[in-house]
Amino acid sequence: MPELPEVETVKRGLKPFILNKKIVQVEVKSDKGFQGAEADVNEARAIGLRRRGKALLIDLDNGFTLMIHLRMTGQLIWRGASLSEQTVSVETENQFAAGHPSKNFTSELPNSQTRVIFVFSDGKLFFNDQRKFGFVKVLPTTEVELDKFIAQLGKEPWEMQPGELFEKCRRHARAPIKAVLLDQKNIAGLGNIYADESLFYAGVHPATMAGALTEEQVAKILEGACKIMTAAIESGGSTMATYVRPDGTTGDYLEKFAQVFRREGKKCYKCGSVIEKTRCAGRGTHVCPTCQKMPSEGTERA
């Protein structure tokens, strides 16, 4: 799940716990989840946390940087002192959990999904991932911008002008607009949730060919992406606090802001029509059939 707002939430939430702290030891449980040399991390101090698109960057005081990508199901969980061997609740102090919401947020760690453990002097940072798509990569700080993923990344939504996104749409004129939004080379940070939500905001059907959109429509989509993601960050992205209900049961953090995502079969908040789930750009896609009109014949693509 982790898209831009979730990674930003991880960055902000983790900062007070690990900034200026020293990594005493790294325990790699899954080689696939750790690229680079452990020796370049041991005994290093975290001196800065940054984010580019969906990538989290932790700069160390020895000239190296940890690049962490959570992909679909990654999560970062901080447990202070001796909290790792026990279950915790939202009220527990000195803990923080964000990323893909799952029961790992509150359960004992490590568990079978733990890929890497960063041991600090006063706590542990767990990198968990149900599927092994996410990774931690150690690279020289000066080479972060040269990393293939970072180098190709499009602009952050807030730094992009509507005209630039419109130009991307013209470049990919025959692709559905949703595919254009999901391609990180065009614009950084949008994933399946925020692409669907931004398109609903703009009243644009996801299957509309990008080249058929007006500059005004593209501007509206970009405006939606910025507003929705800002609101998501302010409400805490996907953290334990937004995932665990007051009574302790776990739920869906999307309930708090999603207009269409995972709302198939339910009524549109705007017009009352039933939200539909279809497939577009190879992904599950949610639309309000009334608010997001299918373009006229010949301008669509399944």
Add this chain to the structure above:
DNA sequence: CTAGGATCCTGTCAGC
């Protein structure tokens, strides 16, 4: 060059 599909991996859920 672009667009679209397969693919990495584990877990869950619907349907039989």
Add this chain to the structure above:
DNA sequence: TGCTGACAGGATCCTA
């Protein structure tokens, strides 16, 4: 209950 197939919030690689 147990099995099977579809699908899951990402990004890359391969093909046409």
